[in-house]
Amino acid sequence: MLRQRCSKAPPTLSMTEVPFIVIGGYLGAGKTTLINKILGDNHGLRVGVLINDFGAINIDAKLIQGQEGPLISLANGCVCCRLGNELGSGIETLLNVTPTLDAVLVETSGVAYPAKIASYAKTWPGLAPGGTLVMADANRIQLLAMDKFVGPLIIEQLRQADRVLVTKLDKDNDWPSLQRWINAQAPDVSIMQSDEFASQRLFEISASNHSSVGSANIMFESKTFTTSDSLDLDDIESWLVSLPPEIHRIKGIFYNSGDPKHRWVIQGVGRQRAISTGEAWGKSPKQTEIVVIWPTSLSPKFPDGILEDSTGCHPNGKSP
Amino acid sequence: MGTDELTVFTARKVITMNRSWPYATAIATKNGRIMEVGTLETLKPWLESHPHRINDQFADKVVAPGFIDPHLHPSMAAVLLPMRFITATRWELPWETVQPVTTPVDFFRRLHELHGEQAPDEPLFTWGYHQLWHGPMNRTLLNAVSVDRPIIVWHRSFHELYMNDGAMAWLGITANETEGKQQIDFAAGRFYENGLAYAIVKLNPYILSNERYRDGLRRLVEVAHHGGHTTLGDMAVGLFNFDMEWQGTKDVLDDVNTPFRTVLVPSAASVASIQGGHDQALTFMDGLAERGTERLLFPKHVKLFTDGAFFSQLAQLKEPGYIDGHLGEWLVAPEQFIDIARRYWNAGYMIHVHCTGDLGLELALDALDTLQWERPRFDHRYTIEHFGFSTPEQVARIAALGASVSANVYYVHELSAIYAQQGIGYERAHQMARVGSCVRAGIHTAIHSDFTMAPASPLNNAWVASTRKNMDGDVVCPEESLTLDQALAAITIEAAYVLGMEDEIGSLRAGKSADFTVLDTDPYAVGGEGLKDIDVAATVFKGTPYLIND
Numbered sequence: 001m002l003r004q005r006c007s008k009a010p011p012t013l014s015m016t017e018v019p020f021i022v023i024g025g026y027l028g029a030g031k032t033t034l035i036n037k038i039l040g041d042n043h044g045l046r047v048g049v050l051i052n053d054f055g056a057i058n059i060d061a062k063l064i065q066g067q068e069g070p071l072i073s074l075a076n077g078c079v080c081c082r083l084g085n086e087l088g089s090g091i092e093t094l095l096n097v098t099p100t101l102d103a104v105l106v107e108t109s110g111v112a113y114p115a116k117i118a119s120y121a122k123t124w125p126g127l128a129p130g131g132t133l134v135m136a137d138a139n140r141i142q143l144l145a146m147d148k149f150v151g152p153l154i155i156e157q158l159r160q161a162d163r164v165l166v167t168k169l170d171k172d173n174d175w176p177s178l179q180r181w182i183n184a185q186a187p188d189v190s191i192m193q194s195d196e197f198a199s200q201r202l203f204e205i206s207a208s209n210h211s212s213v214g215s216a217n218i219m220f221e222s223k224t225f226t227t228s229d230s231l232d233l234d235d236i237e238s239w240l241v242s243l244p245p246e247i248h249r250i251k252g253i254f255y256n257s258g259d260p261k262h263r264w265v266i267q268g269v270g271r272q273r274a275i276s277t278g279e280a281w282g283k284s285p286k287q288t289e290i291v292v293i294w295p296t297s298l299s300p301k302f303p304d305g306i307l308e309d310s311t312g313c314h315p316n317g318k319s320p
Numbered sequence: 321m322g323t324d325e326l327t328v329f330t331a332r333k334v335i336t337m338n339r340s341w342p343y344a345t346a347i348a349t350k351n352g353r354i355m356e357v358g359t360l361e362t363l364k365p366w367l368e369s370h371p372h373r374i375n376d377q378f379a380d381k382v383v384a385p386g387f388i389d390p391h392l393h394p395s396m397a398a399v400l401l402p403m404r405f406i407t408a409t410r411w412e413l414p415w416e417t418v419q420p421v422t423t424p425v426d427f428f429r430r431l432h433e434l435h436g437e438q439a440p441d442e443p444l445f446t447w448g449y450h451q452l453w454h455g456p457m458n459r460t461l462l463n464a465v466s467v468d469r470p471i472i473v474w475h476r477s478f479h480e481l482y483m484n485d486g487a488m489a490w491l492g493i494t495a496n497e498t499e500g501k502q503q504i505d506f507a508a509g510r511f512y513e514n515g516l517a518y519a520i521v522k523l524n525p526y527i528l529s530n531e532r533y534r535d536g537l538r539r540l541v542e543v544a545h546h547g548g549h550t551t552l553g554d555m556a557v558g559l560f561n562f563d564m565e566w567q568g569t570k571d572v573l574d575d576v577n578t579p580f581r582t583v584l585v586p587s588a589a590s591v592a593s594i595q596g597g598h599d600q601a602l603t604f605m606d607g608l609a610e611r612g613t614e615r616l617l618f619p620k621h622v623k624l625f626t627d628g629a630f631f632s633q634l635a636q637l638k639e640p641g642y643i644d645g646h647l648g649e650w651l652v653a654p655e656q657f658i659d660i661a662r663r664y665w666n667a668g669y670m671i672h673v674h675c676t677g678d679l680g681l682e683l684a685l686d687a688l689d690t691l692q693w694e695r696p697r698f699d700h701r702y703t704i705e706h707f708g709f710s711t712p713e714q715v716a717r718i719a720a721l722g723a724s725v726s727a728n729v730y731y732v733h734e735l736s737a738i739y740a741q742q743g744i745g746y747e748r749a750h751q752m753a754r755v756g757s758c759v760r761a762g763i764h765t766a767i768h769s770d771f772t773m774a775p776a777s778p779l780n781n782a783w784v785a786s787t788r789k790n791m792d793g794d795v796v797c798p799e800e801s802l803t804l805d806q807a808l809a810a811i812t813i814e815a816a817y818v819l820g821m822e823d824e825i826g827s828l829r830a831g832k833s834a835d836f837t838v839l840d841t842d843p844y845a846v847g848g849e850g851l852k853d854i855d856v857a858a859t860v861f862k863g864t865p866y867l868i869n870d
Contacts, residue, residue, distance in 0.1 A: 027653045084593060085560065088521040111650035123504055123514035125497035149636075149654040149683055152647050 019130030020121035024114030029135035030167035046077040048094035115160040134161035158186040225307035230257035244300035252290030326372035337827040349834040352862030386550025386835030388815035391768035398536030407448030414542035424455030443470035459509030480512035537572035548856035550835035558590030579866035625651040627680030635677030670701040724764040730774030756800035766815040778811035786848030836860040
């Protein structure tokens, strides 16, 4: 049993919509590597991942907390779901996971048109569009674009991205010329190298596309607050209360001076926030790390104080 | 087991489809097998040395080899057939003749009648609505029939549906959750594209329930019997769920009263997704043969896919593509396609490849070319399924590589006119399902229904193949039509060939299974033009007659 202190009712399924993030790109572009990273990282987000090819995902057995039907729950709070014949049933399965996930992420097949998959978010009750990330292998993308079978598909995949994530870039690649080439195919997308990409930035994907401004997409931004100092429960509670009302989700762990042996878990949906004790820290570094997520259209003002913003952007500014 | 007694079926005419012995008037059978085909006179050496019984119930009929549809989908039929049909065209179903309904007033009159007939606690599903005939459709109009009973109106195209209040309450679909959503129009009760996918997820527990699925399969048995089939190819076991489909198939299609056999061809992708990879899939597939029974066969066949659905214009096209510039779809990455094909090729399987566009076909042929180079096989039966768009030059490659063709010629009837206008233009649209060239190139060429995509009627398909008449009655590219004889071969001996069973079925000769389709009219008397109006009077499966009662 968890000891639980609730300032309000614990999080329950609400009408709040979950961002639906699409990871596309041709075979070998690095989709699986990225997903393995998201499933293994300690990013504080509960991401539900719909996986196209289960065999390729390398889940460390130590990280698996439980398995139920098509679902595998992981230590970092993520949940994997095998994608069967129907995308819809996978989405429904993940939307029914409690407590509500922070995001649903789908790995498309290498030959899918990402926009077609992303359009589910505009239809499916419980989902909100969360953006499309298309992966591209720096060494192969230009050759593939000339292939007799997949050339037009490769270009179309790039055009349908909000952000293109270039993988396998090395010293031999001419990065500026590759960027120019991608922008010549797909003028509206933003381009990023894979080593610049951290899981916490998943929520920025949709915000990065110039063409999506003015569309009906709900876009999200996130910010991570951290400190390695221990904190009083009262302080963290008053910090939570002082957060602006625009916050859509909040999720994280904190280092409680009153119980230094255990990590304490914070989760919240809308105005509902709950704090509870979690696992023992064990060997992992004791620290506080809290992710907050809000719709891009709103501009929340964050309180100064006990926690520092580690996202690398100004507290009240847009992400870079 | 077994008997020494011969049963001799007599007929006005027997069409054997054996080129060397084409016509007869009597067939001697024993224990479901043909002993000899000839006349009562020529059968004497058998009849004088064995006890026998003359069965003359078909003496005034024409007996043909049992019809074979080498590509249909029992699982899709099982979903569609329990629905009530309200359609603009006439449908002959074994349990009812659906009269054409061509006005909005008549549509709702018919819906009212069906509401009155249906048990009060059952949802009412209809299929066949089309706005061109039946006018506008929405929730309010359906509520006027009944607010309480769930009513679901499925569009003729399968691509959208409408619900009344009762249906939405039944499925728990609320205004709140669908507010602001695209492709779900809550006010109108309309669900399309992704919205349809949402509705289907909600409906699946009902439409794929054991009871309803088996009811659907039992209806398929009747439909297939009425079409004159004695063999079906289930050309993608696992479309919905392999285990669920196999259980249903075993319960219904393996019944001793089912008058046909089914050749089960699993979809490699579906099996791999359940088994957790293609290596595991091959092991699983190798074990399936043991599940075979008298009526359910798992020979070493596998179904692969290249490109998207022909009806959705997602076929992959070579230059110059679609008029509006949209792209087709790959169902698998081309480099994965050849990897998967190689596993099954090297394991000795007969590979069936769903190809709808000429670029999809190109991939299938490039893969075959590579596999032939790596590890040549002669009698391999690699079969091009559907064969929508192709080029004349690809026909030569199909022949050179030793592949076969199983074509959906119904495309010509239903889609050639509209695809000429709104798809790819006249030149290419008119040459779809280029089966005449295939036969001229010596390629084994069968035709199929892909039911529920086209009616499960081999004679109707043979009529399309030989007349190439579209829905407006215009003849489309007569250069690609089959002769009457070729069209009949395409639903019998050639269809047996693509299922790898030509030594057992597909023609009537000594040694083959006693599978007949009994016709009221001689096809050679009415010609290709008359094929679709020939009545099937009965079938005989392994020597046992199954009459069709009209």
